[in-house]
Amino acid sequence: MKKLFLTMLLLTTVSIFAQTTFDKVMTEKIAKIDQAKTPEDFTALSNDFVRIGDKEKTQWLPYYYAAHTSIEKGRMLMRTGKVTELDAITAEAQTSLDKASDLSKDNAEIFILQKMIHGLRMMVDPQVRYMSESMLGAAALEKAEKLAPENPRITMLKAEDTYFTPEQFGGSKTKGLELFQKALDQFKVYQPKTSLDPNWGKGEAEYFLANKP
Structure with missing residues (x-):
């Protein structure tokens, strides 16, 4: 034993x-x-x-x-x-x-x-x-x-698509920036499962919001 x-x-x-x-x-x-x-x-x-x-x-x-x-x-x-x-x-x-x-x-x-x-x-x-x-x-x-509907990286990718797509194809810089803001708001409350889990993307949202056209 x-x-x-x-x-x-x-x-x-x-x-x-x-x-x-x-x-x-x-x-x-x-x-x-x-x-x-x-x-x-x-x-x-x-x-x-x-x-x-x-x-x-x-x-x-x-x-x-x-x-x-x-x-x-x-x-x-x-x-x-x-x-x-x-x-x-x-x-x-x-x-x-x-x-x-x-x-x-x-x-x-x-x-x-x-x-x-x-x-x-x-x-x-x-x-x-x-x-x-x-x-x-x-x-x-x-x-x-x-x-994971509240994952901010999902919103980030939607923001990129909307921001960079020409308006004639359904894009919009204004709507893209709104999504970047939504992503940033999600980042404020988002908690990765562990310290090693993905936690990237916040800097990109901050960059676009700080450099509005």
């Missing part, structure tokens, strides 16, 4: 130590996302998160952040007009996101990233891809909203 107790105590201690180490490593890597300044920075972070995920095997968050950093790399390149690189980047992001999805079903945060991937794919050739990718993106965002 004593031997069984000691074995259980040892296993518990090892498990707690492993979780603590995982939390520490992930916290350090997540903090570096906001510090990333170049596509290469995002590539390095994405690779780091993939390595963590491959080591842990049962944790969805490393693969989520691998996809997230790949997407942020794509958005950075898109803003500088380098859209020809987006197909390869979204393929990398999709691979990581699929692994996260396999480990965490019906997860609103994963559907949010899926919507962003479709948005980047569309930007490679908007005239050809608009219908297919926009519909797939809208479907992903709808799934996210059903699972």
